[in-house]
Amino acid sequence: ENSFPPPPPSSSSRPACIPAPQFHPAPPKRVSEATVGMRRGTLPSILPPPPAPGVRPPLAANGKEWFAGDCNRKTAEALLLRVNKDGAFLIRHSSAQSSRQPYTLAVLFEEKVYNIPIRYMQELRGFALGKEGKTNEEIFSTLDEMISYHQQNQLLLIDSRSQAKRSAYLTHPARP
Numbered sequence: 001e002n003s004f005p006p007p008p009p010s011s012s013s014r015p016a017c018i019p020a021p022q023f024h025p026a027p028p029k030r031v032s033e034a035t036v037g038m039r040r041g042t043l044p045s046i047l048p049p050p051p052a053p054g055v056r057p058p059l060a061a062n063g064k065e066w067f068a069g070d071c072n073r074k075t076a077e078a079l080l081l082r083v084n085k086d087g088a089f090l091i092r093h094s095s096a097q098s099s100r101q102p103y104t105l106a107v108l109f110e111e112k113v114y115n116i117p118i119r120y121m122q123e124l125r126g127f128a129l130g131k132e133g134k135t136n137e138e139i140f141s142t143l144d145e146m147i148s149y150h151q152q153n154q155l156l157l158i159d160s161r162s163q164a165k166r167s168a169y170l171t172h173p174a175r176p
Helices: 033-037 073-083 143-152
Strands: 029-032 068-069 088-092 103-109 114-120 126-129 138-139 155-158 166-167
Touching: 068 073, 068 103, 068 114, 073 103, 073 114, 088 143, 103 155, 103 166, 126 138, 126 143
Parallel strands: 068 088
Antiparallel strands: 029 138, 088 103, 103 114, 114 126, 155 166
């Protein structure tokens, strides 16, 4: 059963890390940019209809060892650095606090923490990693599905400063 993320805190102070509800995996859908741009009535039948306007993305993950909830970026990075293993990861609520980018995947690789936005694509009712504008991307129905997929398939990591590309598996879930 899906539940929805709690509203963002009203002040700038956030609790260190609070867990949230859970969900179950399903195989990812590959969607081309053309499909993403299609109008509501022309989406392929394999995709569910989009939610009503104003519907927030489903929250899942309560009890998952990789879900850190309202953990801020600094706390998440410190936690992953303490784990100190390539592939250590967690998902936290995004500092952006928007329904279009509700979460962030933080991954440790070669002593660097990569913070990857997780977008919720309302028209497809699914989650995608990274910035918008890619021609092909994986769409996942749930966060659990996304994690399971990248535990078996490498995740592309791009250094925001140098643009150097690395790839890693998600191997060590971390949670405060």
